[in-house]
């Protein structure tokens with residue numbers, strides 16, 4: 001399908017109704033969540049889901065997250081467990097995704113799960129995401145709204161730069177508050193951290209009263225989408241830099257002299273919210289990027305996960 005342009009929709013009632021209508025027609029709409037902008041399509045419509053993979057240039061073995069309006073609706077699609085209930089009560093709506101066994105008769109396109117017998121589900125907290133899910137009244141498959149492998153989008157302008165002309169519309173409601181993708185917890189077996197993200201691991205372990213299993217960076221078996229090179233700017237990225245070398249620009253953290261600071265007060269939540277916008281901005285300079293050390297606890301673990309992938313060797 002050729003789309004002449006990508007429509008800008010406001011996050012008012014008429015924009016949300018229009019966006020829900022486009023989803024019903026099997027078209028793709030980018031929308032804000034508290035983590036990053038998502039590229040939404042009807043999760044029950046195989047053609048819409050295929051169009052998501054095509055628009056992103058995403059490998060089709062990498063499954064998608066189904067976004068739903070409430071815990072009650074999530075239970076229609078997956079086998080619920082006590083641990084799922086505990087995490088839903090603590091963190092939904094919010095930046096947590098749970099991977100659970102699919103129900104029978106779930107109605108979700110097998111392209112969403114890439115043929116797996118589990119589904120990743122999330123109830124987002126963002127007012128516009130919630131309004132869209134309520135108006136559409138169905139599950140929305142949504143990866144981050146960026147070309148596969150590139151820096152994730154935290155503003156409508158980032159989405160437009162990456163996907164202009166490839167999607168029907170963008171619902172614009174300003175920058176995302178959390179700025180990092182959701183934390184993904186696998187609950188189909190022993191609880192496992194599949195991707196660090198917007199809810200710190202420590203908080204999840206506190207609720208479940210157990211340590212999560214971890215998968216190693218680049219382990220494709222547990223989270224197929226955790227490809228090693230990801231979130232990548234065009235220029236090389238060097239981590240744990242104390243000072244710049246050659247033409248590098250420095251992305252700082254804390255009390256350092258640098259070109260752009262993620263948080264001069266060393267606040268990890270502020271740094272998370274600024275991370276992707278900072279990478280987009282420094283990428284536009286065309287210069288190599290050096291990054292200050294970031295503490296590896298709380299949201300810092302998720303920030304470092306993204307930075308390691310941004311710095312990983314490219315194919």
Ligand code: TXA
Nearest residue numbers: 035038063064118119120143144181182223224225226
């Ligand atoms: O915050 C977020 O999670 C954002 C917003 C839009 O909600 N979405 C997002 O989607 O980050 P995406 O597609 O960029 O990342 C989804 C990750 C991928 O790494 C994928 O492999 C993993 O979830 N995933 C999806 N379904 C899975 C499953 N059944 N088992 C294991 N991993 C799964």
Ligand code: MG
Nearest residue numbers: 143144152181
């Ligand atoms: Mg992504």
